[in-house]
Amino acid sequence: MRFDSLIDSVGRTPLVGLPRLSPSADVRIWAKLEDRNPTGSVKDRPALWMIEQAEKDGLLTPGATILEPTSGNTGIALAMSARLKGYKLICVMPENTSEERRQLLRMWGAEIISSPAAGGSNEAVRVAKGLAEANPSWVMLYQYGNPANWRAHYDTTGPEILEDLPTITHFVAGLGTTGTLMGVGRFLREQVPGVRIVAAEPRYGELVYGLRNVDEGFVPELYDPEVLTTRYSVTSADALRRTRELLATEGIFAGISTGCALHAALGMADKAVKAGERADIAFIVADGGWKYLSTGAYEGTLDEAEERLEGQLWA
């Protein structure tokens, strides 16, 4: 495959079968390898779509400064596009995100403003909104509420999956901004009657929720529960266990949020087997494991890894 530039190579990622983890010939699980994007995550799609939409709308002009709350992958994807297109990027990032993400962002030339660990991405969003108000010339793309985020998946990820797997019955992805699930979900619902759209939501350790007041939570503006069939909360322990299982049985070295999605996908597969139904379940491998090596997720016993992960944002 030949492309004019790195930016043009976003998308068209492989969909690979998981013959060992799939329970039977009738109930199969498929992994969409989004780590094969230019900066190594699914976020290259929404980052590019958001930037190009802002250019079309006249919001982004040459030399402009982009501001974004991000715990990593979106920032890294934006940083690459910003560098190639000549924008400055400032990321607001919770301080409890991995060192690799910070180094990558700095390498691509982004400036990082840290937000307090307690409260996780909620807090990063709050800090970024404040900065945007104080600096009206900065352009906040705001992945949690920018329709170009879900449209990227409606335009590309969804059609790619359907083309490779016309017999799809379930789509499973992690729930963050909700962009992947909203975009792919809307596309598939239009094309595949009865398709099930399943969200896998990371359940972090106590520290992340610790100080959250139940009266002041955060629900991304993009989120529309009507698109989903159901939504599962997946513990760090289950996500870690599945991440390792994916590597051990199928050879796929993925980030921890992939284990979260795989856990829900395997749950769906189990239900299909019990119901005696055929199923083709596609799930998203959001990124590779490289950026999480320093978290200790891949070493020692699961209990040790879980302990090390406590308080970290792993998705």
Added chain:
Amino acid sequence: MAIEVRIPTILRNYTDGAKAVSAEGATLSEVFGDLDVRHPGIRERLVDEAGLRRFVNVYLNDEDVRFLGGLGTPVSDGDTVTVLPAVAGGMR
């Protein structure tokens, strides 16, 4: 019927600091009612007139009850109900 209810840190002032407490009922609504008898005041932090509060997520055996039957979701002996505040996703 004993249901285990996992309580988020922010609401443990109602449960004497307990991370998980036990309650009874045939539906989620009944469980919350019984919970409020045992830990007065906790129910109104979880539900209002319209149902579950906007920024409160409740899971029955890890599945979001908003996609099951909401407060009317049937529960049975041995089930686990987890209450969590809504937070923004991580990586995105």
